[in-house]
């Protein structure tokens with residue numbers, strides 16, 4: 001269903017890898033609400049070629065960019081402004097990767113070269129994207145910039161490993177840069193903290209199925225899906241949320257405010273009553 005919430009708006013979506021990706025669903029939802037999208041992902045992710053399918057369906061060009069490379073990001077912002085014929089209204093940073101998670105390194109034995117790589121990709125790239133857009137004065141008044149986070153930034157999930165620290169850093173960048181963007185030209189910057197979601201990045205975390213099932217049983221509304229997240233992203237890019245900024249916004253079915261649920265309790269009370 002379209003309400004035309006993003007009619008007349010245009011922007012960049014980072015991180016659509018395949019049809020499971022949160023960014024993929026977001027790009028589809030933005031398009032269906034009348035927004036114009038330019039897609040980008042790391043050149044290496046493009047090799048699989050799946051992004052071309054999305055590009056055709058939603059009529060969105062693709063400009064490859066490694067989000068850790070300032071040269072790539074500058075070329076991307078230039079390309080977007082050229083394609084849209086001026087400034088843009090929204091940026092979705094939907095990027096995450098930890099080499100330590102990928103290689104199964106325990107948190108107590110982190111490889112620091114890998115840690116730096118994951119931090120750069122997952123957190124610092126958010127700053128880099130915003131700095132490039134800032135230097136080129138690329139954002140329209142009342143624009144909106146979003147990153148995606150996870151509850152492990154606030155609470156401990158041992159197997160989320162160094163991604164927990166990366167998410168804390170990402171959320172902090174949203175607050176710090178959000179101040180400057182607000183003062184400069186009323187642009188808002190937020191992170192959405194999403195339920196565990198079965199995607200390529202999500203499934204790479206050890207014990208992921210356990211995370212998903214536990215969170216679902218703990219959350220009164222159940223886990224938020226990638227489509228739910230896409231809809232939230234649409235509202236955050238729309239004019240209905242103009243003064244929401246510097247926030248970490250939970251899209252998690254209530255999980256973040258739960259202590260314990262009856263469903264989870266039941267698992268520990270077998271044989272009683």
Ligand SMILES: NC(=O)c1ccc[n+]([C@@H]2O[C@H](COP(=O)([O-])OP(=O)(O)OC[C@H]3O[C@@H](n4cnc5c(N)ncnc54)[C@H](O)[C@@H]3O)[C@@H](O)[C@H]2O)c1
Nearest residue numbers: 015017021022042045067095096148196197199200201202
């Ligand atoms: N899946 C979950 O459970 C979950 C929960 C909360 C938050 N998130 C966050 O949502 C975001 C999107 O992840 P997803 O779950 O859709 O998984 P995904 O694997 O579909 O997306 C991750 C994307 O990051 C891109 N990427 C990696 N390195 C890059 C680089 N150097 N430059 C540019 N792009 C790069 C990948 O190509 C991929 O498209 C991430 O920030 C992730 O941490 C995911």
